Amino acid sequence: MTAIVPFTSASPFDKVMADIREKGWSVTDGFFSDELIDALLLDISEIDNAYMKQAGVGRSSDHQVVLNRRSDYIRWIDPVTPARKSFLDAMLELRLEFNRRLFMGLWDYEAHFSRYEHGAFYEKHVDAFKGKSNRVLSTVLYLNEDWSDADGGQLVLFDEHDESKKIGQFAPIKGRLAIFLSEEFPHEVLASQRTRHSIAGWFRVNNSIQNQVDPDQ
Ligand SMILES: O=C(O)CCC(=O)C(=O)O
Numbered sequence: 323m324t325a326i327v328p329f330t331s332a333s334p335f336d337k338v339m340a341d342i343r344e345k346g347w348s349v350t351d352g353f354f355s356d357e358l359i360d361a362l363l364l365d366i367s368e369i370d371n372a373y374m375k376q377a378g379v380g381r382s383s384d385h386q387v388v389l390n391r392r393s394d395y396i397r398w399i400d401p402v403t404p405a406r407k408s409f410l411d412a413m414l415e416l417r418l419e420f421n422r423r424l425f426m427g428l429w430d431y432e433a434h435f436s437r438y439e440h441g442a443f444y445e446k447h448v449d450a451f452k453g454k455s456n457r458v459l460s461t462v463l464y465l466n467e468d469w470s471d472a473d474g475g476q477l478v479l480f481d482e483h484d485e486s487k488k489i490g491q492f493a494p495i496k497g498r499l500a501i502f503l504s505e506e507f508p509h510e511v512l513a514s515q516r517t518r519h520s521i522a523g524w525f526r527v528n529n530s531i532q533n534q535v536d537p538d539q
Pocket residue numbers: 436444449462476477509510511520522
């Protein structure tokens with residue numbers, strides 16, 4: 323089996339690096355190859371809801387970062403298929419690039435597939451509270467074909483200094499990658515009018531918190 327080539331652009335990282343450096347968030351289309359996106363979409367499409375879990379609860383009581391309600395299904399990603407392996411390898415390259423160019427000291431990356439069925443949403447939240455989490459940088463990769471405005475499910479990003487102010491509203495279209503500083507940017511997912519697939523992930527640092535080693539997932 324030939325490996326899936328994750329990038330087609332000659333310099334895939336430049337725009338993301340500049341965006342994060344300049345404003346702390348980035349929404350980029352075409353970061354990954356179509357081949358990888360198609361393989362990831364096929365991969366998650368084949369997972370039945372029975373093999374996913376209803377999200378909504380934090381990782382453990384003192385890592386509870388989700389205060390508000392959500393109604394998606396999730397499945398954590400391990401490198402068990404060519405698509406998942408290629409994706410995690412690509413995110414490893416991206417992590418090293420953040421460390422090399424922006425000195426972010428990112429230690430690892432964890433990610434899960436998400437499925438929002440018709441009517442599912444995720445209320446406004448931040449992915450990490452200052453000093454309470456090792457999550458530094460959030461990523462969301464969207465996998466949906468032929469998405470129209472009427473399908474809803476947009477990611478809404480809010481200003482880091484004024485959470486009533488919208489930065490933007492982004493449709494979850496195939497191949498779009500959103501990245502933002504986990505502690506800084508409140509965001510929400512508007513109710514989706516059809517099945518919505520994505521991969522949410524977090525680059526983390528390795529500080530131990532309250533004398534506890536940060537648990538995986
Ligand atoms: O799917 C999205 O657009 C965002 C998901 C999200 O905020 C999360 O999983 O923490």
